[in-house]
Amino acid sequence: MTTWEVLAESDRHQWVYQPLVGVGPLRFGMSFEQAAAALDEWTATVTPAHRSAFEGDQRAGFRTAGSPSYRLPLTAYFGDSEGIVCVVADALCGPQVSLDGIPLVGRVPSQLDAALRELMLTRGTSPQYFPEGDIGADEWGLVIQVQRAGDVLLTRPVLAVVRQRAYTVWDGMPYDELEVH
Known part of the structure; x- marks a missing residue:
């Protein structure tokens, strides 16, 4: 597996997102x-969130057996x-996360944008379109970010709740997630 290799759909865990x-x-x-305990086949590493508007936030990275360290x-x-x-x-x-049958992970942004907009x-x-141009909806706790895969961008959904002292999901997103590209 290379740094930019994308896991085949059939090799991903299949999860469903229930908004909020x-x-x-x-x-x-x-x-x-x-x-x-819910992810008993996974191992986790917990660290303080690097940059957060909320004091005391922790970041847990979960890996399955055999996942390369990189x-x-x-998360x-x-x-x-x-x-x-x-x-x-x-x-x-x-894992592939779907919302109402629409896969959210590893998609070409424009295709997912069109499907989510219609839904x-x-x-x-x-x-809603957030500051970086990503589609989402506060009432669904959803912001679609992108992540580089070689010369293309693929979708990386951020699934969250609107936190106290935050007006939108975007406002409460961990800053760490704003730096992934």
């Missing part, structure tokens, strides 16, 4: 211990007293 509830086996509000398939952020506040699946090697409008949700 959770993704796969993880639920917003879970403690690190509960998350680690790959981090899943979860834990608030000091809030438990999980944000989950991010890596575009290259993370949002069908459900009466106004699509």
Whole structure:
């Protein structure tokens, strides 16, 4: 596996996103211990979030057995007293997360943008475009970021809850996630 290699769809864990509830086996509000138990086949490394607007935030990187050390398939952020506040699946090697049958991870941004926009409008949700031009919706706790895969960009969804002292999902996103490209 090379640095830019993208994991085949059939080799990814398949998870469903329930907006503002959770993704796969993880639920917003879970403690690190509960998350680690829910992801019992995964190993985790916990560090303070590098840059956060919220004091005490922790960043947990989860890997499956055999994942190279330079790959981090899943990242979860834990608030000091809030438990999980944000989950991010890596575009290259993370689990495939779907929302209403639409795969969110590792997609060409323009294709996912069109599919999400249609879903949002069908459900009466106004699509939001955040400062970097990424589509999302506060009421779904969703911001679609991008991540480089060689010479292309692929989608890397940020799934989160709007935190206290934050007006939007974007405002409460860990700054670490704004630096991934």
